[in-house]
Amino acid sequence: MAVNLPLPQAENLNPVAGVELGWAEAGIRKANRKDVLVVRVAEGSTVAGVFTRNRFCAAPVQVCREHLAAGKGIRALVVNTGNANAGTGQLGLANARATCDALAAKLGITTDQVLPFSTGVILEQLPVDRLVAALPAAIANARPDNWLAAAESIMTTDTQPKAASRTVQIDGKTVTLSGISKGAGMIRPNMATMLGFIATDATVAQPVLQALVSHAADHSFNSITIDGDTSTNDSFVLIATGKSGAATIERTEGAAFEALRDAVTALAQELAQMIVRDGEGATKLMTIRVEGGKDVAECRQIAYAVAHSPLVKTAFYASDPNLGRILAAVGYAGVDDLDVDRVNLWLDDVWVARDGGRNPDYLEEDGQRVMKQAEITVRIALGRGQAEATVWTCDLSHDYVSINADYRS
Amino acid sequence: MAVNLPLPQAENLNPVAGVELGWAEAGIRKANRKDVLVVRVAEGSTVAGVFTRNRFCAAPVQVCREHLAAGKGIRALVVNTGNANAGTGQLGLANARATCDALAAKLGITTDQVLPFSTGVILEQLPVDRLVAALPAAIANARPDNWLAAAESIMTTDTQPKAASRTVQIDGKTVTLSGISKGAGMIRPNMATMLGFIATDATVAQPVLQALVSHAADHSFNSITIDGDTSTNDSFVLIATGKSGAATIERTEGAAFEALRDAVTALAQELAQMIVRDGEGATKLMTIRVEGGKDVAECRQIAYAVAHSPLVKTAFYASDPNLGRILAAVGYAGVDDLDVDRVNLWLDDVWVARDGGRNPDYLEEDGQRVMKQAEITVRIALGRGQAEATVWTCDLSHDYVSINADYRS
Numbered sequence: 051m052a053v054n055l056p057l058p059q060a061e062n063l064n065p066v067a068g069v070e071l072g073w074a075e076a077g078i079r080k081a082n083r084k085d086v087l088v089v090r091v092a093e094g095s096t097v098a099g100v101f102t103r104n105r106f107c108a109a110p111v112q113v114c115r116e117h118l119a120a121g122k123g124i125r126a127l128v129v130n131t132g133n134a135n136a137g138t139g140q141l142g143l144a145n146a147r148a149t150c151d152a153l154a155a156k157l158g159i160t161t162d163q164v165l166p167f168s169t170g171v172i173l174e175q176l177p178v179d180r181l182v183a184a185l186p187a188a189i190a191n192a193r194p195d196n197w198l199a200a201a202e203s204i205m206t207t208d209t210q211p212k213a214a215s216r217t218v219q220i221d222g223k224t225v226t227l228s229g230i231s232k233g234a235g236m237i238r239p240n241m242a243t244m245l246g247f248i249a250t251d252a253t254v255a256q257p258v259l260q261a262l263v264s265h266a267a268d269h270s271f272n273s274i275t276i277d278g279d280t281s282t283n284d285s286f287v288l289i290a291t292g293k294s295g296a297a298t299i300e301r302t303e304g305a306a307f308e309a310l311r312d313a314v315t316a317l318a319q320e321l322a323q324m325i326v327r328d329g330e331g332a333t334k335l336m337t338i339r340v341e342g343g344k345d346v347a348e349c350r351q352i353a354y355a356v357a358h359s360p361l362v363k364t365a366f367y368a369s370d371p372n373l374g375r376i377l378a379a380v381g382y383a384g385v386d387d388l389d390v391d392r393v394n395l396w397l398d399d400v401w402v403a404r405d406g407g408r409n410p411d412y413l414e415e416d417g418q419r420v421m422k423q424a425e426i427t428v429r430i431a432l433g434r435g436q437a438e439a440t441v442w443t444c445d446l447s448h449d450y451v452s453i454n455a456d457y458r459s
Numbered sequence: 460m461a462v463n464l465p466l467p468q469a470e471n472l473n474p475v476a477g478v479e480l481g482w483a484e485a486g487i488r489k490a491n492r493k494d495v496l497v498v499r500v501a502e503g504s505t506v507a508g509v510f511t512r513n514r515f516c517a518a519p520v521q522v523c524r525e526h527l528a529a530g531k532g533i534r535a536l537v538v539n540t541g542n543a544n545a546g547t548g549q550l551g552l553a554n555a556r557a558t559c560d561a562l563a564a565k566l567g568i569t570t571d572q573v574l575p576f577s578t579g580v581i582l583e584q585l586p587v588d589r590l591v592a593a594l595p596a597a598i599a600n601a602r603p604d605n606w607l608a609a610a611e612s613i614m615t616t617d618t619q620p621k622a623a624s625r626t627v628q629i630d631g632k633t634v635t636l637s638g639i640s641k642g643a644g645m646i647r648p649n650m651a652t653m654l655g656f657i658a659t660d661a662t663v664a665q666p667v668l669q670a671l672v673s674h675a676a677d678h679s680f681n682s683i684t685i686d687g688d689t690s691t692n693d694s695f696v697l698i699a700t701g702k703s704g705a706a707t708i709e710r711t712e713g714a715a716f717e718a719l720r721d722a723v724t725a726l727a728q729e730l731a732q733m734i735v736r737d738g739e740g741a742t743k744l745m746t747i748r749v750e751g752g753k754d755v756a757e758c759r760q761i762a763y764a765v766a767h768s769p770l771v772k773t774a775f776y777a778s779d780p781n782l783g784r785i786l787a788a789v790g791y792a793g794v795d796d797l798d799v800d801r802v803n804l805w806l807d808d809v810w811v812a813r814d815g816g817r818n819p820d821y822l823e824e825d826g827q828r829v830m831k832q833a834e835i836t837v838r839i840a841l842g843r844g845q846a847e848a849t850v851w852t853c854d855l856s857h858d859y860v861s862i863n864a865d866y867r868s
Contacts, residue, residue, distance in 0.1 A: 364863035
């Protein structure tokens with residue numbers, strides 16, 4: 051059911067010097083399924099991440115924050131699917147640490163050089179023995195050209211692996227970026243998404259890398275929603291191995307910084323949009339663009355109100371231009387001094403609402419034509435300022451209900 | 460599909476002296492269907508209302524506010540279904556006023572003694588000629604014992620009419636209250652719901668009646684949600700005809716005030732819960748009770764996050780005790796200093812999460828047993844104060860998607 055989401059081809063995914071990826075089948079929740087990923091990172095790399103703001107953040111998220119703060123230089127990531135290790139208390143925390151201990155011992159590094167990630171069912175304990183038992187197999191098959199298999203190994207309700215690459219010229223050197231992501235439900239990231247990883251062979255100082263990952267997250271994973279449910283495990287990590295030979299980027303300005311920032315952001319957007327295209331039960335990709343706001347915050351507030359409205363989402367599923375539902379969502383979004391008489395609404399190129407009411411020139415058949423498309427832009431002009439924001443979402447279909455009513459069975 | 464919602468019986472709905480209700484078939488949207496209601500109110504009655512906070516409030520809501528503010532004494536209400544007269548600009552406002560003009564002329568009262576209400580599709584102009592043409596028929600069949608037919612005449616996607624009565628002793632007099640409501644989708648009232656009307660023959664001073672309607676709304680219609688979509692047309696009106704002979708209630712304190720307040724609130728809760736029981740596609744009624752909060756606002760914030768989570772709602776639909784989804788919603792509700800280690804969760808009598816993690820004594824089969832019930836209480840204890848709040852909601856089923864993907868066809 052994914053919306054315009056072709057299967058990634060392994061030959062289009064570029065190795066990033068200094069990064070090796072290996073998977074295993076640990077039987078965390080189901081047998082015969084890639085469910086463990088180990089990412090080895092060369093010595094001297096910098097790594098930065100952003101994580102969920104859900105107060106019930108998962109045990110591995112807490113450990114990631116600690117290990118990044120330790121500043122010993124991250125050398126490995128370990129990811130499991132099938133179990134989120136969230137709502138698991140002190141035992142969950144101990145299990146996340148035990149996973150890092152085991153991987154560190156096998157790789158001859160220290161525990162705080164490992165970042166752990168988990169995704170899957172909440173409120174159940176991680177089967178840490180099965181996970182640890184699978185680590186040798188994942189280490190053994192770690193290779194630089196394993197990006198597609200890595201994307202497959204972090205899937206849960208995803209119908210397709212999500213991976214992409216690009217290159218950018220910096221200081222006359224070709225810098226490579228590759229990334230993977232996963233997620234199809236419980237998607238309304240707040241600071242990051244349910245697992246996104248990007249690696250580059252650029253050389254980037256730690257504080258600059260942190261600025262880069264935040265910028266990219268805000269313009270990609272933090273601008274998508276499927277069901278409004280912010281996960282307990284959202285994590286987005288950026289790895290810079292420095293193997294491209296390009297000069298170290300030391301400051302958050304200048305041509306090299308901007309080139310890398312734009313490339314990382316574009317790749318993150320592509321990976322984030324892949325999540326929406328593969329949203330649970332999705333049949334349509336909607337781009338909700340709000341412009342003419344007083345500030346970005348109110349534009350995002352309105353865009354999310356529209357993107358989360360079950361009535362808007364089901365109307366898109368039905369290809370029904372029942373567009374009053376969009377105005378209703380704009381009206382209840384919580385912008386208390388909104389003058390609705392200045393609000394205009396377009397569906398792609400079709401001007402639907404003009405100065406707060408139905409555009410006299412709007413024809414139902416024009417709305418119908420756009421609503422039948424697989425990708426639709428909803429543009430809302432508020433007429434009260436210069437700020438703007440864009441959010442990507444998908445429709446709400448019968449399959450969304452089926453997938454989430456059956457998820458654990 | 461309604462959850463434990465027996466069809467109201469006409470003989471159980473008590474006439475309220477001073478109120479007559481008449482319906483008609485105007486063909487607003489569909490033929491051969493009760494879609495207009497006229498309520499005549501005796502001279503000397505007091506009337507108070509609360510209305511939607513949606514910025515795109517409908518034309519009739521604006522006119523209601525004006526006419527109540529005029530203070531001439533409301534003598535009639537006119538309600539149509541099939542068209543919300545929202546997002547309709549100046550023409551919509553003119554149509555709402557024209558409806559009041561026509562009814563006032565026929566009843567020999569003034570325009571500002573009429574309150575208009577509309578519900579149905581947004582962004583389409585009201586067929587005011589058909590509505591006005593049907594008024595004589597509605598006036599002709601107005602009777603005190605028409606409460607059931609009145610409830611039928613305001614239905615949209617409701618599967619059943621919603622009406623209830625009760626009596627209360629005040630000053631040794633029997634005071635009667637009867638009410639009707641409608642709504643099954645676009646339900647997350649903010650100050651009131653998509654049409655609720657209660658009449659009583661108590662005698663109540665205007666400012667006291669306004670306090671009563673606000674109190675009742677906060678504890679009933681403002682504590683329910685089906686899909687989180689706040690309607691453009693929410694209206695809840697309380698009528699006091701003074702025909703019971705009980706003394707006038709002049710102040711918001713004392714035994715008579717408290718007796719009437721409790722009776723109005725209980726009746727409003729019953730009518731509000733009827734809306735949730737008949738929620739679009741509903742198979743379950745969930746009571747979300749949050750206690751131990753610092754203030755009521757944060758309790759409501761968390762209760763609504765749980766009640767709106769599509770993942771929580773689909774898990775209830777599936778009778779799947781996938782209860783980590785509830786903790787995730789508590790965590791992302793936006794209470795930034797929430798200490799999750801103090802959070803406890805019960806499903807009816809089953810203690811699921813203890814001190815932020817899975818209760819070691821929790822058995823999946825106990826959760827499963829409760830989840831199979833048609834009515835379930837989710838109790839969340841925050842452990843940070845004495846405040847509490849309760850919200851009622853329903854599950855998210857395949858039928859919700861079907862109903863809203865097909866609504867206009």
